[in-house]
Amino acid sequence: DTAVSQTPKYLVTQMGNDKSIKCEQNLGHDTMYWYKQDSKKFLKIMFSYNNKELIINETVPNRFSPKSPDKAHLNLHINSLELGDSAVYFCASSQGPGADEQFFGPGTRLTVL
Amino acid sequence: GENVEQHPSTLSVQEGDSAVIKCTYSDSASNYFPWYKQELGKRPQLIIDIRSNVGEKKDQRIAVTLNKTAKHFSLHITETQPEDSAVYFCAAINQAGTALIFGKGTTLSVSS
Numbered sequence: 490d491t492a493v494s495q496t497p498k499y500l501v502t503q504m505g506n507d508k509s510i511k512c513e514q515n516l517g518h519d520t521m522y523w524y525k526q527d528s529k530k531f532l533k534i535m536f537s538y539n540n541k542e543l544i545i546n547e548t549v550p551n552r553f554s555p556k557s558p559d560k561a562h563l564n565l566h567i568n569s570l571e572l573g574d575s576a577v578y579f580c581a582s583s584q585g586p587g588a589d590e591q592f593f594g595p596g597t598r599l600t601v602l
Numbered sequence: 603g604e605n606v607e608q609h610p611s612t613l614s615v616q617e618g619d620s621a622v623i624k625c626t627y628s629d630s631a632s633n634y635f636p637w638y639k640q641e642l643g644k645r646p647q648l649i650i651d652i653r654s655n656v657g658e659k660k661d662q663r664i665a666v667t668l669n670k671t672a673k674h675f676s677l678h679i680t681e682t683q684p685e686d687s688a689v690y691f692c693a694a695i696n697q698a699g700t701a702l703i704f705g706k707g708t709t710l711s712v713s714s
Contacts, residue, residue: 532704545701586700588634593645
């Protein structure tokens with residue numbers, strides 16, 4: 490049974506388009522995250538939600554907008570895609586914010602042409 | 603804010619050798635230090651973690667040590683095997699206690 494799932498797994502799109510990535514967790518966790526992993530493998534936190542409320546919003550362009558309709562879902566919408574947005578985006582969840590094991594989704598590889 | 607430095611960026615060892623990866627952190631209030639392993643094309647997964655009330659923790663061939671005074675912690679893998687080949691990330695909790703700040707990763711290659 491999948492713990493943290495993301496769709497789609499691959500996303501290829503043109504510059505300027507708008508796209509969304511969906512994430513769902515069935516672990517009953519309160520906290521969910523979005524990370525960006527660039528070509529150098531650097532794993533950087535973008536957003537974190539705890540009980541559907543935004544608790545972390547790192548220095549991310551406002552073209553990126555997260556949305557948490559409920560505790561089990563955290564979606565990421567990206568407007569006006571740019572070449573530099575190409576990366577692997579990981580969703581993760583944990584029991585609470587911070588000092589708990591984080592369970593990662595399989596990742597979404599976004600390629601902007 | 604919290605800053606985590608990780609060394610080395612790449613590490614090549616022979617099967618059966620030991621591997622050591624070191625990390626330093628900047629925020630003396632950090633109290634949680636996990637290590638994640640990411641195999642090629644896969645998701646990061648927790649392999650071991652340590653909290654600030656202990657100095658060492660072991661799990662079979664893997665151990666982590668923590669020196670709070672010096673603000674550094676290390677991952678030790680003994681009797682390495684080819685399946686240990688992966689990228690390893692250390693992390694420390696941020697000042698607000700709400701997120702993990704990851705190091706830049708170490709690519710470990712174990713050759714047989």
